[in-house]
Amino acid sequence: MTNHPAAGPVPPPGCPAHAGPATAVSDAGPRAAVPMYGPEFAADPHGAYTRMRATFGAIAPVELSPGVYASLVTSYQLSLEILRDTERFAKDPRGWRAMRDGTVGLDNPVAPMMMYRPNALFADGEAHVRLRGAITDSLDRVDPHALSEYVERSAETLIDAFASRGEAELITEYASVIPLLVFNQLFGARPADGPKLVETMMKLFDSGEEAAAANDELLHWISGLLAEKRRQPAADVTSWLMAHPSQLADDELMQQMILLMAAGTDPEQNLIANALRLLLSDDRFAGELSGGSMPVEDALDEVLWNDPPMANYGTRFPRYDCDVAGVRLRKGDPVLISYAAANHEAALASDRRSGNRAHLAWSAGAHRCPAERPARVIASVAIERLLDRLPDMELAVPAERLTWRTGPFSRALAALPVRFPAQATSRTGPSAASVSESTRFDETSGGSQWNPVPSFSTPPAATSPERQPESQQAARRRLLSFLTAWWRGQ
Structure with a gap:
């Protein structure tokens, strides 16, 4: 990745600097986000994933807890792409915009699962390898x-x-x-x-x-x-x-x-x-x-x-604003991988799951379990x-x-x-x-x-x-x- 001395990482082809407008999930607002924290979602998550795909496509706006917004990836192939893409997406959550500006506090219920800790899960590059x-x-x-x-x-x-x-x-x-x-x-x-x-x-x-x-x-x-x-x-x-x-x-x-x-x-x-x-x-x-x-x-x-x-984790943070699957993802806004939804999409194409280890339950890429x-x-x-x-x-x-x-x-x-x-x-x-x-x-x-x-x-x-x-x-x-x-x- 090439660094500009003042502006930071230069977006590669495919990001907003080189492409036309995309559907704005991050800016869709609270009314468009699907809540993922109540008994209704817990009772039938696969029904929720199906409705998300029908409404938003491969990436849906979700609310992880009241006032905490993210994008959820429900596509198997796109999940693999993002999990393996260390150039556009960081695992280190210190760039999480909502936490940096105080919108999400350390006392938020989802903060312990997403905030930075000095361990392998939240590290990138050489620090992660070590x-x-x-x-x-x-x-x-x-x-x-x-x-x-x-x-x-x-x-x-x-x-x-x-x-x-x-x-x-x-x-x-x-x-x-x-x-x-x-x-x-x-x-x-x-x-x-x-x-x-x-x-x-x-x-x-x-x-x-x-x-x-x-x-x-x-x-x-x-x-x-x-x-x-x-x-x-x-x-x-x-x-x-x-x-x-x-x-x-x-x-x-x-x-x-x-x-x-x-x-x-x-x-x-x-x-x-x-x-x-x-x-x-x-x-x-x-x-x-x-x-x-x-x-x-x-x-x-x-x-x-x-x-x-x-079911839903593998959190990533875009290093810069970029377009993914026709969706505008903003720098520092969390992107979660729905392992359950991605697996279900892949399973629909095949009834053979016994002995099939191609699922994403262990994640993929450098941070695979x-x-x-x-x-x-x-x-x-x-x-x-x-x-x-x-x-x-x-x-x-x-x-x-x-x-x-x-x-x-x-x-x-x-x-x-x-x-x-x-x-x-x-x-x-x-x-x-x-x-x-x-x-x-x-x-x-x-x-x-x-x-x-x-x-x-x-x-x-x-x-x-x-x-x-x-x-x-x-x-x-x-x-x-x-x-x-x-x-x-x-």
Whole structure:
């Protein structure tokens, strides 16, 4: 890109300086924007995407929260083009015009997902290459077999917590907790930190009154973990990040770890829950489940195509005013990629989605998700273990009565209540506190030694009477109490 000494980047052919007028989406005004933050959008997002295409074409004006406007790309090919175009579009949001002029404040509900943070997600160019390299190299050292084994053992523990009740709320008691237990292990935290990490992250995801304090707790936890790993590095992602040739400073280390945790917990929860919903409600899978086959990989592919955990994201900011698909995009106005809409458009051209990985659920281009492999391992093992332990599980309410969390970015169920024949469980084995901490840091290239915590679960025995349904808060308290006892070997 050529720079003018005073005016900044010179627009290439195809931008307003070299082309005629275009349809002005950014200037269309509040009345033209489609709201993406209410229950109506959450109930039928694909219907909204269809109406957007019919009205506006490939790029639609949207309102992410009251007073926060953006352009949403619903075309598969155009999404690929923008995601790969680093010349016209920046990932760094410090050029976001509405935040620079004060129209959008730091306290806005969508600001945490779009504002600048010094991590790989919001970096461009050499800074992005450096930060992303540290992340990908460290994740590549994780042994997928050890990861799979730990997910399975964590799943057994969580299932033991509710198997005897004959019912469960799978978001609070299962899908949201497994990723946190895995991250506790991936980061090399002390086993005793597990329940506290789960509790802290649950408060953050709830975005309630305790969220600010939980954020401080998380920062304190990560700071303490970094100090501990400096004293005694081990075979874990934290130590590998610290030893990476990019030589990340402490604040950079903290930001990359927060990014990994944020990107790998709530989206992972949504992937697990959305696939379970599909397996338990879609007739295409029900027959195979009853026949003893669990088409989990097929269900994951279907979810990644139709209901990806991050439905609308991949935020980009035009570096200068330019025309794209006949639409005038202004410098600094956010452009979001609708992975869900783009995937659905591509899927219409083909009925073959099983095994087809051409979807955009992991994004594309330089910022494609670096954790695709471990994310699929965690989801597939968690789902398979649950269905194997509770093969007669069914939804406790009709699928059409399930509700979705509101918001523009995620495709996330609010709750996933299920019922099943109650099972008695017994937990035997050594306590978590007695697990050996003798793992040592492997300085050889490509080392991936990683010791998962032993399981305390055994196959289920006889059934026991069902209990009355519990509230989500009661289920959460029960779960945290159970996890604390498990980690302490009680």
